[in-house]
Amino acid sequence: MSMVDTEKYSLPVRYGTDMRILIVGGGIAGLTLAGLLQQRGFRPTVAERIPEYGNVGYIIVLWPAGSRILKGLGVYEDLLEAGLPFSDYNVWDESGEMLQSYSVLPVTEKYGPMISIYRPELINVLRKAVDPEFIRMDTRVQNMEQTNDEVFVTFSDGSEETYDLVLGCDGVNSETRRQVFGEVQPTFGGMTGWNFWVKSGILEPTQIAEYWGTGKFLGIWPTKGRLSVFTSIRSPEGIPDPIDGRIDRINENFQGFNGIVPEILSHLDDPNEIYHSDYYDLQIDKWYKGRVGLIGDSAHAVLPTAGGGVSMAMESAAVMADELCRADSKYISHALEAHMTRRRSRVDKIQNQSRMMGKFAYANSKAVSSLRNLVLKLFSKKIHFNYWDSMLKEPI
Ligand SMILES: Cc1cc2nc3c(=O)[nH]c(=O)nc-3n(C[C@H](O)[C@H](O)[C@H](O)COP(=O)(O)OP(=O)(O)OC[C@H]3O[C@@H](n4cnc5c(N)ncnc54)[C@H](O)[C@@H]3O)c2cc1C
Structure with a gap:
């Protein structure tokens, strides 16, 4: 051309x-x-x-x-x-210990709501x-x-x-x-993930809940009337993920996660309704x-x-x-x-x-994820605010 x-x-x-x-x-x-x-x-x-x-x-x-x-x-x-606007962001480790919890209101009051849709x-x-x-x-x-x-x-x-x-x-x-x-x-990002929906009621609709494991992540994001669940893991590119056995693979990967994760996973029933993709x-x-x-x-x-x-x-x-x-x-x-x-x-x-x-x-060694968890616990609310502020304040 x-x-x-x-x-x-x-x-x-x-x-x-x-x-x-x-x-x-x-x-x-x-x-x-x-x-x-x-x-x-x-x-x-x-x-x-x-x-x-x-x-x-x-x-x-x-x-x-x-x-x-x-x-x-x-x-x-x-x-x-x-x-649906959300107001709170919470992260736990896989054992269910809270790593951080903060309100996004200082950000949304300055710039406008964060809306899940x-x-x-x-x-x-x-x-x-x-x-x-x-x-x-x-x-x-x-x-x-x-x-x-x-x-x-x-x-x-x-x-x-x-x-x-x-x-x-x-x-x-x-x-x-x-x-x-x-x-x-x-460019392949080194992760693969499964998304699915779960009925609301397990989590307050204004709360985001994330569980950060070692090389594994499970996030629960409410939107109108239901919860969207992202489960993802570190993985090589292009591993086949047939519908058959998909629920078992998710359960295996997140076995041992605590908090509300077992309840979330217990709602998995139709593998055809689970969307899978590698991340790029x-x-x-x-x-x-x-x-x-x-x-x-x-x-x-x-x-x-x-x-x-x-x-x-x-x-x-x-x-x-x-x-x-x-x-x-x-x-x-x-x-x-x-x-x-x-x-x-x-x-x-x-x-x-x-x-x-x-x-x-997605820190993928136990030593690094333990260090990450420690850092997250020590993070001040000001650092969170600065993180969001830096992404939202500049002109487009
Ligand atoms: C798992 C996952 C989670 C994500 N979560 C978020 C999130 O929470 N927040 C966020 O901001 N972003 C998120 N994203 C990213 C977001 O989905 C995309 O960045 C966004 O949709 C990009 O918009 P787009 O219009 O460029 O492309 P798309 O929304 O993909 O639109 C492309 C359009 O082009 C059409 N099309 C494709 N090929 C052709 C063709 N040859 N001829 C004519 N039409 C064609 C398609 O049908 C489609 O309508 C996520 C992505 C993934 C994979």
Whole structure:
């Protein structure tokens, strides 16, 4: 694919709202971007591969950094309605001894609530900000060719369109990224995990409970009406995890964990309802080539260990919408470069923090996890506040 040489641009320049923009992927980043562009008068097309939005997903925690973008989109009330703010964070070791417990109120009073929400509910909230006419469901990009001036796209239904700009918001295994940059493997984080739901009642809905073992982690995160449980362990990449025996494997791994863990595990009954995945993140040097850019997990997936991936995807979408307001079809690469420059250091910081958190929470020798537990017990509340403050205070 060629880079854009603006000197050679030979078409009438399309300003702002006349620009032809294709967003590939109608997930968190894609819908946020489409909604913000629509507000500013653009008419983007969103190509989403699934035939209809459904119920697949787990809980996510939206930091105030992400949720405040929903205020600008006019759907913040819907978020508060569908999600659940939490107020307390508690960590035990596997024996059930408390390592730390603190209120997040000093943080949320300064920046806004931390909200847990079922991913499909967040998608529904974001969809309210996007004209359904802009979204082409059951649609992928079959082929993409770019010149200095335009991008020619063939969709999976055989139709063809021409765009000034294509933005890949198609997640960590992005097809757009592959089409533009070739094969780029996400980085395996050394962990594999199982997520499942448990009925509420075992835990106060405002409390987060985590159990940190040696190379093992079990977190219980309430959302509306139920609890989301993350169980994960240090593991080599790609170990097969057939549905058959899945419950036994989880029970084996967390055998000996105390506190409310045995009660949580006793609710495991349908292995088909347990979602399994290895954990990856992605760091690449450049987030665009010519007239094709990447946003969200396709450019900068974050390990789930610090819970910032969704907020990062939404922030990047917001910055891209902002840059596109000042762009035109001739100088599109300038907007893509400016987006990357504005986002890079913040994204790097959150990715690195998530990697560090992975090493800390999943310390995989008894000696290191014992030392970690001691450090956690001695941590002052001020250190927790500073940790959150450093992630939330900076501009996006
Ligand atoms: C176990 C786990 C727990 C997590 N927990 C948290 C958390 O607590 N808090 C948090 O902030 N983040 C969390 N994350 C991260 C979060 O889920 C992602 O960072 C976030 O969803 C990224 O948004 P996105 O729009 O870039 O990608 P996605 O939300 O993955 O959206 C991609 C969209 O593109 C579509 N698509 C894919 N391929 C194509 C194609 N070829 N053509 C058209 N459409 C396509 C998909 O169907 C989807 O709709 C977690 C991740 C994992 C794995």
